[in-house]
Amino acid sequence: xxxxGEAEVLLxxxxxxxxxxxxxxxxxxxxxxxxxxxxxxxxxxxxxxSTLIKIFAGAYRQDQGEIVxxxxxxxxxxxxxxxxxxxxxxxxxxxxxxxxxxxxNIFLGKYPRNRFGLVRFxxxxxxxxxxxxxVTIHADLRAPAGSLPIIEQWKTVINRALAxxxxxxxxxxxxxxxxxxxxxxxxxxxxxxxxxxxxxxxxSHRMEEVFRIAxxxxxxxxxxxxxxxxxxxxxxxxxxxxxxxxxxxxxxPSRGRRTDVVCLETNNLSRAGAVKNVSFRLHGGEIxxxxxxxxxxxxxxxxxxxxxxxxxxxxxxxxxxKMNFKSPADAIRCGIALVPEERHxxxxxxxxxxxxxxxxxxLDRIRRWSRIPVLSRQKEGSLGRQFASVTNIKARDLRQPVxxxxxxxxxxxxxxxxxxxxxxxxxxxxPTRGIxxxxxxxxxxxxxxxxxxxxxxxxxxxxxxxxxGMSHRVLVLHEGAIAAExxxxxxxxxxTLRLCxxxxxx
Amino acid sequence: xHIKEKKTARNEGFLFFGKYGTIMWxxxxxxxxxxxxxxxxxxxxxxLLGQTAILSIMAAGMTCCLKMGDFDLSIGAIAxxxxxxxxxxxxxxxxxxxxxxxxxxxxxxxxxxxxVLVAYIGLPPFICTxxxxxxxxxxxxxxxxxxxxxxxPAAFEFIGRGDLYGIPNRFILMICLLAIIWFxxxxxxxxxxxxxxxxxxxxxxxxxxxxERHRLLGYVLAGVCAAxxxxxxxxxxxxxxxxxxxxxxxxxxxxxxxxxxxVRLGRFHIxxxxxxxxxxxxxxxxxxxxxxxxxFTDMIKGIILLFAILLSGISGKFLTGK
Numbered sequence: 001x002x003x004x005g006e007a008e009v010l011l012x013x014x015x016x017x018x019x020x021x022x023x024x025x026x027x028x029x030x031x032x033x034x035x036x037x038x039x040x041x042x043x044x045x046x047x048x049x050s051t052l053i054k055i056f057a058g059a060y061r062q063d064q065g066e067i068v069x070x071x072x073x074x075x076x077x078x079x080x081x082x083x084x085x086x087x088x089x090x091x092x093x094x095x096x097x098x099x100x101x102x103x104x105n106i107f108l109g110k111y112p113r114n115r116f117g118l119v120r121f122x123x124x125x126x127x128x129x130x131x132x133x134x135v136t137i138h139a140d141l142r143a144p145a146g147s148l149p150i151i152e153q154w155k156t157v158i159n160r161a162l163a164x165x166x167x168x169x170x171x172x173x174x175x176x177x178x179x180x181x182x183x184x185x186x187x188x189x190x191x192x193x194x195x196x197x198x199x200x201x202x203x204s205h206r207m208e209e210v211f212r213i214a215x216x217x218x219x220x221x222x223x224x225x226x227x228x229x230x231x232x233x234x235x236x237x238x239x240x241x242x243x244x245x246x247x248x249x250x251x252x253p254s255r256g257r258r259t260d261v262v263c264l265e266t267n268n269l270s271r272a273g274a275v276k277n278v279s280f281r282l283h284g285g286e287i288x289x290x291x292x293x294x295x296x297x298x299x300x301x302x303x304x305x306x307x308x309x310x311x312x313x314x315x316x317x318x319x320x321x322k323m324n325f326k327s328p329a330d331a332i333r334c335g336i337a338l339v340p341e342e343r344h345x346x347x348x349x350x351x352x353x354x355x356x357x358x359x360x361x362x363l364d365r366i367r368r369w370s371r372i373p374v375l376s377r378q379k380e381g382s383l384g385r386q387f388a389s390v391t392n393i394k395a396r397d398l399r400q401p402v403x404x405x406x407x408x409x410x411x412x413x414x415x416x417x418x419x420x421x422x423x424x425x426x427x428x429x430x431p432t433r434g435i436x437x438x439x440x441x442x443x444x445x446x447x448x449x450x451x452x453x454x455x456x457x458x459x460x461x462x463x464x465x466x467x468x469g470m471s472h473r474v475l476v477l478h479e480g481a482i483a484a485e486x487x488x489x490x491x492x493x494x495x496t497l498r499l500c501x502x503x504x505x506x
Numbered sequence: 507x508h509i510k511e512k513k514t515a516r517n518e519g520f521l522f523f524g525k526y527g528t529i530m531w532x533x534x535x536x537x538x539x540x541x542x543x544x545x546x547x548x549x550x551x552x553x554l555l556g557q558t559a560i561l562s563i564m565a566a567g568m569t570c571c572l573k574m575g576d577f578d579l580s581i582g583a584i585a586x587x588x589x590x591x592x593x594x595x596x597x598x599x600x601x602x603x604x605x606x607x608x609x610x611x612x613x614x615x616x617x618x619x620x621x622v623l624v625a626y627i628g629l630p631p632f633i634c635t636x637x638x639x640x641x642x643x644x645x646x647x648x649x650x651x652x653x654x655x656x657x658x659p660a661a662f663e664f665i666g667r668g669d670l671y672g673i674p675n676r677f678i679l680m681i682c683l684l685a686i687i688w689f690x691x692x693x694x695x696x697x698x699x700x701x702x703x704x705x706x707x708x709x710x711x712x713x714x715x716x717x718e719r720h721r722l723l724g725y726v727l728a729g730v731c732a733a734x735x736x737x738x739x740x741x742x743x744x745x746x747x748x749x750x751x752x753x754x755x756x757x758x759x760x761x762x763x764x765x766x767x768x769v770r771l772g773r774f775h776i777x778x779x780x781x782x783x784x785x786x787x788x789x790x791x792x793x794x795x796x797x798x799x800x801x802f803t804d805m806i807k808g809i810i811l812l813f814a815i816l817l818s819g820i821s822g823k824f825l826t827g828k
Binding site: 038043121327329346350356360361367374421 | 696699701705710711712713715716747
């Protein structure tokens with residue numbers, strides 16, 4: 001059964017705007033859900049998908065715009081409101097209480113009671129069996145839910161939504177923790193739900209799945225809606241272009257040539273459960289992109305190279321010398337720097353000001369006298385100013401605490417810290433996540449400029465357009481090992497992007 | 507961003523009170539007590555300065571720990587064992603330089619033990635220093651069999667009882683020590699790194715700071731300060747006693763937390779700690795002059811401490827163990 005334009009509209013959101021400090025998360029987004037459809041919601045990390053979902057769930061309140069459910073304007077100000085309007089949300093972590101039985105999980109908090117207020121377990125199991133249009137759970141309903149395979153836990157949560165008479169079920173990246181056969185089973189369950197007139201909003205970034213089950217797709221990018229389209233009107237190429245929004249060539253600054261000097265080389269670098277036999281060479285002036293799904297070992301590889309984790313096997317060779325890093329301090333001495341994935345928890349000391357954060361890794365450079373460890377406020381100020389202007393930080397003044405800066409400027413502070421320490425090998429882990437578009441392009445040009453000056457750069461990103469647009473070469477990681485190496489010297493980054501997408505099995 | 511700004515605008519008055527409230531409180535308290543003739547005598551003021559000294563020295567060391575999110579409950583016990591060590595050496599004829607060096611060495615040693623256990627082995631600071639506190643106290647009592655060591659050479663008196671133009675020597679010692687620690691925190695790379703660790707230990711490590719080493723140093727500083735306080739205490743009472751000093755721990759923590767509610771909210775800093783010490787000392791002194799029974803003072807100290815923690819807004823950090 002395919003949904004057409006005539007199906008009843010269950011939910012409609014119009015012109016949703018949501019601002020966070022220093023960032024617009026949603027900018028006038030329209031979205032509607034119809035009876036009996038699977039509506040895919042796609043976009044890269046930080047595009048605004050989850051913010052939109054959280055507004056429907058009552059976790060956030062929109063700043064502008066309205067939500068219409070069943071033809072009436074509704075106000076969703078709590079998860080209770082959302083539930084009573086027939087919306088259900090299933091997140092990756094499933095919200096299962098592992099030691100409670102399947103039946104108890106289905107009726108979580110809404111147990112049938114007898115006249116003394118005590119829970120009637122036998123009644124509950126009976127009720128669980130008689131949920132209208134329930135998906136079948138292949139397990140004993142009295143067994144603890146935590147002992148079930150993940151797919152049965154999924155069905156438990158779906159049945160919970162049905163027991164609450166939900167009409168729209170939101171699923172957030174449902175296949176992340178499922179095996180191939182389990183994914184098939186989940187898709188069968190979704191097809192059953194569709195037949196009974198439920199609507200499913202399916203959040204994902206895996207194209208292949210979207211093509212398999214979605215009836216319509218809405219693409220969100222940089223807080224804006226790019227468009228909504230019927231899946232049968234799309235092919236892969238058209239959907240990619242929707243996601244990109246523009247031609248790749250025009251977006252990214254042009255790269256310089258890499259040098260012949262090998263700065264960093266790894267041989268069979270391994271760490272149990274994270275990184276497997278990774279060997280590659282990094283040249284001066286080169287931007288090496290690293291792509292792969294979340295959990296493919298990208299961040300772990302970065303931490304190994306930076307000495308933040310210890311390697312089990314293999315070599316790290318810096319400028320021809322084998323190194324054995326015991327801590328980041330050792331790696332920094334070799335000119336390696338890491339701009340970590342989580343800048344709030346790993347990149348910045350939030351209560352300290354801009355100049356203090358910039359000079360944090362180079363305190364020995366701002367001594368008043370070279371032999372005596374006493375800081376010079378004057379040198380600190382001039383060095384801070386110098387590197388704040390290199391990365392184009394926009395702050396009132398350098399004594400502003402970094403927690404009052406926008407995400408983009410905070411990231412520039414982290415980058416400045418490493419430029420100040422004269423890093424020659426720069427590892428960037430998701431450098432543009434959660435950063436607004438303007439700051440993104442400013443970062444891109446800084447990165448390209450640095451490479452032009454001979455700095456070797458490793459660029460880790462989930463945003464494949466970014467990897468394809470910026471890098472000389474792309475390594476694709478899968479389960480900790482290099483799955484593919486894609487050269488990117490051709491004229492069209494679109495080709496590289498397609499290769500990356502295939503290699504990532506998206 | 508505009509959300510945050512709106513909030514601050516509304517709370518600006520409250521924020522001013524939050525930042526300078528403790529200082530206003532101290533000045534107000536002094537103003538009120540100055541109506542008491544017994545409070546404003548030269549003798550009492552000198553007495554106050556002297557009392558400030560021991561507590562400040564201890565609290566300054568504690569501040570070094572707290573700055574990095576660490577905690578040292580054993581400082582009172584360190585002061586006590588130092589007092590025993592110093593007195594035993596003096597009575598045994600070891601001479602003052604040796605006695606003082608050994609006293610400070612004791613502080614270094616206990617600090618090292620605490621630091622290794624907490625920073626390198628990863629024990630929780632609270633429980634770990636509670637254990638070392640108990641061990642040290644027990645050792646002191648075992649060595650002295652619970653009896654104070656008397657008959658110290660009269661020359662030793664000058665640290666705790668002597669004065670320079672009427673200003674107690676121990677107060678001068680305190681000012682020097684506080685100035686050194688302040689300088690370290692404000693103007694040396696080590697101090698800057700400690701500040702960074704206190705703000706975000708993970709980010710500090712990923713910025714190349716050797717976090718364990720600095721936390722160890724924090725415990726050593728706390729130990730040394732406690733030992734110096736112990737030496738002053740020994741000299742003031744002219745006796746070595748395994749039971750003196752322990753009561754200072756709680757006051758030192760209280761003073762440091764009042765300090766964290768002063769000017770730089772939520773951050774521990776030396777001059778704030780000094781304000782905290784003065785509040786505790788002046789409050790107790792005034793109450794004594796007002797002839798409020800002694801057992802009320804502990805209660806009042808506790809209330810002051812609670813207020814300070816509420817004002818400083820850092821309680822959550824310690825409850826959740828960072």
